[in-house]
Amino acid sequence: MALTETYTLSNGMEIPKVGFGTWQSKDGEEAYQAVKTALEVGYRHIDTAAVYGNEESVGRAIKDSGIARDKLFITTKLWDLGTTEDARAALDESLEKLGLDYVDLYLIHWPNPKAFRPNFAERNAAVWKAMEDGVKNNKVRAIGVSNFHPRHLEPLLEVAEIKPVVNQIMVNPSDQQEEVVAFNKAHDILTEAYSPLGTGKIFAITELADIADKYEKTVAQVVLRWSLHKGYLPLPKSVTASRIKENADIFDFDLSDEDIAFIDSLHGKAGLARNPDEVNH
Numbered sequence: 174m175a176l177t178e179t180y181t182l183s184n185g186m187e188i189p190k191v192g193f194g195t196w197q198s199k200d201g202e203e204a205y206q207a208v209k210t211a212l213e214v215g216y217r218h219i220d221t222a223a224v225y226g227n228e229e230s231v232g233r234a235i236k237d238s239g240i241a242r243d244k245l246f247i248t249t250k251l252w253d254l255g256t257t258e259d260a261r262a263a264l265d266e267s268l269e270k271l272g273l274d275y276v277d278l279y280l281i282h283w284p285n286p287k288a289f290r291p292n293f294a295e296r297n298a299a300v301w302k303a304m305e306d307g308v309k310n311n312k313v314r315a316i317g318v319s320n321f322h323p324r325h326l327e328p329l330l331e332v333a334e335i336k337p338v339v340n341q342i343m344v345n346p347s348d349q350q351e352e353v354v355a356f357n358k359a360h361d362i363l364t365e366a367y368s369p370l371g372t373g374k375i376f377a378i379t380e381l382a383d384i385a386d387k388y389e390k391t392v393a394q395v396v397l398r399w400s401l402h403k404g405y406l407p408l409p410k411s412v413t414a415s416r417i418k419e420n421a422d423i424f425d426f427d428l429s430d431e432d433i434a435f436i437d438s439l440h441g442k443a444g445l446a447r448n449p450d451e452v453n454h
């Protein structure tokens with residue numbers, strides 16, 4: 174396993190190429206055990222969010238792992254697009270729940286909550302200021318965004334003193350988000366691929382099983398390998414020990430050009446491709 178392989182972010186920081194997802198991992202034993210297992214099998218990058226309600230369990234697992242803090246990469250996310258002051262308080266609350274002095278990456282979770290739709294650019298700018306302060310106060314090492322589209326990123330890039338290093342969006346073979354991915358690339362923003370397994374729906378694409386058999390790998394491993402091949406940073410989630418291990422065992426093979434091209438052709442196949450403007454909060 175090579176879970177220590179990294180990408181280099183535009184600010185020079187190293188980020189482990191696979192992150193461990195925790196959305197819908199229930200606060201308490203479930204999230205605690207999942208993160209503990211992930212750290213035991215070698216993941217060094219954990220993705221959580223204030224709205225997941227599991228920061229305390231994630232923090233406890235991190236502490237109990239005994240792994241040195243500087244060997245870990247921890248991400249959490251800001252939910253409410255309130256005032257700059259609200260955002261400062263939200264960061265402090267996340268740090269307290271996690272039991273950490275700093276997080277490695279802090280993201281705006283969604284750009285466009287319904288209540289603020291007409292003035293999302295101002296809302297994003299206000300909270301971005303608090304996130305930049307977080308960097309200056311050493312509470313955060315890097316800042317970024319999630320679920321942002323070019324129309325959200327463009328105004329943010331105009332006002333940002335510290336540029337976003339990451340945009341975390343849904344990317345898997347059935348929802349390839351080409352326009353956002355291209356925009357990210359053009360602005361030196363790393364694409365983190367959330368729901369890399371389509372929250373489990375990717376397994377409905379039966380053709381993937383044939384490819385997996387060929388490499389003596391599982392469908393999950395093939396799909397995650399595809400994500401790495403494209404230069405994305407996949408964030409697989411599982412609360413099942415065997416799957417946590419399986420999803421990390423993706424560094425000893427590569428897919429042929431032909432298989433990559435086939436997987437590229439699966440956009441929309443599991444019914445996951447969506448218009449993000451329709452799902453925004």
Ligand SMILES: NC(=O)C1=CN([C@@H]2O[C@H](COP(=O)(O)OP(=O)(O)OC[C@H]3O[C@@H](n4cnc5c(N)ncnc54)[C@H](OP(=O)(O)O)[C@@H]3O)[C@@H](O)[C@H]2O)C=CC1
Nearest residue numbers: 194195196367368369370371372373393409410411412413
């Ligand atoms: N920024 C954002 O708005 C969002 C961020 N995310 C982040 O991305 C992470 C991953 O996305 P998520 O939507 O959770 O889903 P994934 O695409 O990672 O899929 C997780 C689902 O697949 C199952 N699964 C995992 N591994 C395997 C395997 N090897 N074989 C078969 N089934 C498997 C899991 O089951 P089980 O757990 O029961 O093993 C779970 O049901 C999130 O946890 C979160 O950290 C996700 C959504 C939105």
Ligand SMILES: O=C[C@H](O)[C@@H](O)[C@@H](O)[C@H](O)C(=O)O
Nearest residue numbers: 196222224225282283367454
């Ligand atoms: O990160 C995961 C997703 O964004 C998730 O947090 C939201 O979709 C949330 O469940 C909601 O209901 O608003």
